[in-house]
Amino acid sequence: MLTTKTMSAELLKTPRHVEGEILSIKDVSRGFDKTQEELLVLDGVNLTLHEGEIVGMLGRSGSGKSTLLRIIAGLIEPTSGAVSYLGKPVDGPADGIAMVFQTFALFPWLTVLQNVEAGLEALGVGAQKRRERALAAIDLIGLDGFENAYPRELSGGMRQRVGFARALVVDPTLLLMDEPFSALDVLTAENLRTDLLDLWTQGKMPIKSVMIVTHNIEEAVFMCDRIVVLSSNPGRVIAEIEVPFAHPRNRLDPAFRRLVDEIYAKMTARQSDEATRKGIELGSPLPQVSTNLMAGLIETLAAAPYDGRADMPEIARTLQLEVDDLFPVAEVLQLLAFADVREGDIFLTPPARVFAELDTQERKMMFADHLLRHVPLAARIKKVLNERPGHRAPRVRFEQELEDFLSDSGAKETLDAVINWGRYGEIFSYNDKTELFSLEDVES
Known part of the structure; x- marks a missing residue:
């Protein structure tokens, strides 16, 4: 048997x-x-x-x-x-x-x-x-x-x-x-x-x-x-x-x-500076990384024992992050000129070291400056709002532009990411009910 x-x-x-x-x-x-x-x-x-x-x-x-x-x-x-x-x-x-x-x-x-x-x-x-x-x-x-x-x-x-x-x-x-x-x-x-x-x-x-x-x-x-x-x-x-x-x-x-x-x-081999700057123009959606995660990683790297530089496998183990958790944060910090990633190590730039020491409002102002200088979509939204008499623009305008070189889901993901970053930096407001961008926070 x-x-x-x-x-x-x-x-x-x-x-x-x-x-x-x-x-x-x-x-x-x-x-x-x-x-x-x-x-x-x-x-x-x-x-x-x-x-x-x-x-x-x-x-x-x-x-x-x-x-x-x-x-x-x-x-x-x-x-x-x-x-x-x-x-x-x-x-x-x-x-x-x-x-x-x-x-x-x-x-x-x-x-x-x-x-x-x-x-x-x-x-x-x-x-x-x-x-x-x-x-x-x-x-x-x-x-x-x-x-x-x-x-x-x-x-x-x-x-x-x-x-x-x-x-x-x-x-x-x-x-x-x-x-x-x-x-x-x-x-x-x-x-x-x-x-x-x-x-x-x-x-x-x-x-x-x-x-x-x-x-x-x-x-x-x-x-x-x-x-x-x-x-x-x-x-x-x-x-x-x-x-x-x-x-x-x-x-x-x-x-x-x-x-x-x-x-x-x-896996972190850096693209050219031009490619990094263009970001979504390469046909790749921007990842939805929260500003809290960005600030948290900057603070962690700025403090001892890292003092502005960390081995990515080590920081991943310390923070219990995997590739799809850590890499997008590092990528966005690099895009915004707050970090540099080389040969598996992540380095804070001098502006990021300053950012780590600022209070909340000063951080928001600095973030807004970097967002407008390094993310073309954010700068474009701001420019369109400035030029319009009512300082408003529908979401669909920018989403359709993105859909020329991104999938529907990629366009949505990219625009949602920039909306959240723009809100944090207070460079524009967005009403999810009306799907309107504006320079001021309006209800309708």
């Missing part, structure tokens, strides 16, 4: 006799029409995955990481280029590719066992076999004893384990993971990462290759054998980095820290 542990080995380690290349991505682009041009999300991406490796995809928002993952999974089609899995074109959801999402995406009315069985039921697996394989997956992922629990009874980490069990139960060759740990607290995420790596290194899972999308650079270095770095707007492969460390890995090892620093440097 099979024990549950034996079932895990027998039912979830079906040999696939796969050798060499698992996945091939050739010149994949993905875009959408905007007026007479196509705005690209991905542009000419080339990538291969081989048996026995975990590959991480790093990139900021707008790099198309999740879009690429869905193209690989067969959920959406590329505009051009080709994806092949085990030598065959991917033209829809492929047998042997499973995905774990950032959100748990469980059926709340089903138990753990029923949630894990759902995929097998859709594949037409018989009830007895379905139950055996689901129980084996539940045991393997560490949820034995919770088979009859409902999602509402589980912690976030346990719900994500259900997601992993549901992916593993279909016996995949390739496992795709879209930021699977980002919704979890730090300790839970670390525990789940370690457990997953233990199963991988001990050969207890059926998968032959893993691709993980992440915003967390340390997570990528901790888990992956190779890291692909994507640029943003559009997403292009700008670096492929081999991770030479054996598992288990020590985050405090100097070589580990150096590699993290190297990746930060690649």
